[in-house]
Structure formats: structure tokens, C-alpha cells
Amino acid sequence: MTDMFAAAKAPGSPQGRFWGLIPCAGVGARAIAPGAPTPDLPKQYHLVAGQPLVLHTLAAFAGVQRLAGTLVAVAPHDQFLDAYASPAWFHLPCGGATRADTVIGGLKALLARGAAQHDWVLVHDAARCLVTTTQINQLMDQCEGDSVGGLLAHKLPDTLKTAVTGPSGVRVAATVDRSDKWLAQTPQMFRLGVLLDALNRLGAAATDEASAMEAMGHRPKLVPGGAQNFKVTYPDDFALAEAVIAQRGGSATLERFKGKRSSPAPTGNPFF
Numbered sequence: 001m002t003d004m005f006a007a008a009k010a011p012g013s014p015q016g017r018f019w020g021l022i023p024c025a026g027v028g029a030r031a032i033a034p035g036a037p038t039p040d041l042p043k044q045y046h047l048v049a050g051q052p053l054v055l056h057t058l059a060a061f062a063g064v065q066r067l068a069g070t071l072v073a074v075a076p077h078d079q080f081l082d083a084y085a086s087p088a089w090f091h092l093p094c095g096g097a098t099r100a101d102t103v104i105g106g107l108k109a110l111l112a113r114g115a116a117q118h119d120w121v122l123v124h125d126a127a128r129c130l131v132t133t134t135q136i137n138q139l140m141d142q143c144e145g146d147s148v149g150g151l152l153a154h155k156l157p158d159t160l161k162t163a164v165t166g167p168s169g170v171r172v173a174a175t176v177d178r179s180d181k182w183l184a185q186t187p188q189m190f191r192l193g194v195l196l197d198a199l200n201r202l203g204a205a206a207t208d209e210a211s212a213m214e215a216m217g218h219r220p221k222l223v224p225g226g227a228q229n230f231k232v233t234y235p236d237d238f239a240l241a242e243a244v245i246a247q248r249g250g251s252a253t254l255e256r257f258k259g260k261r262s263s264p265a266p267t268g269n270p271f272f
């Protein structure tokens with residue numbers, strides 16, 4: 001993955017190339033505890049085990065040899081990643097008001113820069129910083145021969161309740177059969193053109209890529225991801241992510257970004 005410009009312009013195989021797309025334009029409102037020291041800093045940039053959360057995510061993608069390139073879709077005017085230029089990924093201010101808008105913006109940006117409609121794209125939340133290179137490769141292995149694509153997911157481990165809220169608070173309405181229930185994770189891997197069409201049709205109601213594909217009548221493949229591939233969503237999740245990183249040996253992901261820039265990267269990324 002040395003020259004993304006060359007990768008985008010190369011004809012690619014009939015099976016299509018693979019692109020990573022990281023929606024990174026959210027604010028993380030649920031993750032910021034009252035009184036936090038940096039309430040305006042989006043959660044994906046908070047330090048986890050010594051480096052901004054999203055860099056852990058990007059380190060996992062940087063290890064995937066088959067990716068032609070990885071686009072990080074950030075919010076307009078977000079310059080945080082300018083200081084972390086890397087040949088392994090590039091960032092663009094194509095984020096939108098909802099996650100679906102951000103993904104649509106990223107897909108269009110990939111197409112505009114030479115990606116093909118039939119290429120595969122792996123969409124992955126910036127906030128799922130514990131995904132591993134091995135898991136990403138497993139998803140690719142299991143889905144590249146599939147006619148639809150699929151996603152990492154985790155079979156529901158707990159008893160599932162529905163709730164009803166009344167005068168005496170929130171109470172159980174029923175216990176639901178969990179035998180067919182999975183928690184959707186990311187990456188979610190689909191053909192770029194089909195996914196863009198599906199997201200355009202479903203719009204903001206698509207909280208993930210698979211739901212847009214499902215609305216088109218497809219049945220995405222579920223590939224077991226594991227409990228550690230959780231999304232940092234609430235304040236407690238930062239400490240949980242740090243604990244997992246420490247248990248994995250801590251600083252391994254840092255090595256890939258030793259050469260990080262301390263000043264904004266120059267314009268002229270070879271991809272553009």
C-alpha cells in the first residue's frame with residue numbers, strides 16, 4: 001500500500017479492489033462525561049493508551065495488505081488529523097450530519113478519485129478502536145466470494161428484555177428469544193456502487209450499511225467479530241478500551257505512527 005494514486009488508477013482485478021472507509025465525523029455526545037476536561041473534542045480524538053483513539057483503529061487497517069487505500073471521512077473544518085499524516089491512509093472533510101451522510105460522502109469521494117463501482121469497500125467506525133488486522137482479514141476472506149458482502153457481528157451473549165416506561169419507572173415488558181439475535185459491528189463490506197445506491201435510498205434511517213442493503217432485499221453475511229470489537233460509546237468505554245490494549249501488549253499500535261508529524265501535513269497527498 002505504497003502509492004494510493006497508483007492504486008486508484010490501476011485497472012484492478014475483475015473481483016475488484018478493497019478500500020477502507022472510516023466515518024470519523026461524529027461528536028461523541030454520549031461519550032463525554034459531565035465536567036470532562038475537553039468537552040468539545042470529538043471522542044475519536046481522545047487519548048486512549050497514549051494516542052488518539054482513531055489512530056488505534058487506523059493501525060489495524062494499516063496492517064491489512066490487501067487494501068488499496070483507506071479514506072478517513074472527517075467533519076468539514078476538522079484539522080485534527082493534519083498532524084498525523086501517514087502513507088497508510090488519507091483524510092478528507094466529507095463528513096455529514098449523520099453517519100449515513102458521512103459514509104455517502106466518503107463513497108462519492110472514493111469514486112471521484114478512481115475507485116470503481118464494483119470495488120469492495122470496508123466501512124468501519126472510527127470509534128471501534130479495538131478491531132484487529134486479523135479480524136478485518138477474516139471478514140475479507142469470508143465475504144470476497146459472496147454475492148452480497150457482510151459484516152462483523154457478535155452473537156447476543158445476554159438475556160434480552162424489552163422495556164415499558166410507566167409511572168413506576170422503567171420495567172420489563174417481556175423476555176425476547178435471543179437465539180437469532182446478533183449485535184452489528186463493523187467493518188461492513190459491500191460493493192461500492194451497490195452500497196452507495198442503497199444508502200441513498202434509505203437515507204439517515206440507515207444506522208449501518210447492512211440495514212441499507214437489507215432494505216434492498218439483500219441478506220448480508222454475519223461473520224463473528226467478538227466482544228472486544230465494541231464501539232466506544234459511553235464514558236466508561238475509554239477505560240475498557242485501555243484495559244484491552246494493555247492486555248494485548250499496549251504500545252504495539254503506536255509503532256506504526258512513530259513518524260507522526262507535529263505540524264500540519266502539506267497538501268498534495270499523492271492520492272489527489
Ligand SMILES: Nc1ccn([C@@H]2O[C@H](COP(=O)(O)OP(=O)(O)OP(=O)(O)O)[C@@H](O)[C@H]2O)c(=O)n1
Pocket residue numbers: 022023024025026027028029030031044073095096097098099100102103125126127128231232233
Ligand atoms: N455524522 C456522523 C456521525 C457519526 N459518525 C461516525 O460514526 C461512527 C459511529 O457513530 P457513533 O458511535 O454513534 O458516534 P457519534 O455519532 O460521534 O456518537 P454520539 O451519537 O454519542 O454523538 C463514529 O466513528 C462516528 O465518528 C460520522 O462519521 N458522522
Ligand SMILES: C[C@](O)(CO)[C@H](O)COP(=O)(O)O
Pocket residue numbers: 099125183184185186207208209231
Ligand atoms: C454501525 C454501528 O456501529 C453498528 O452497530 C452502529 O449502528 C453505529 O452507531 P450508532 O450509535 O447507531 O450511530
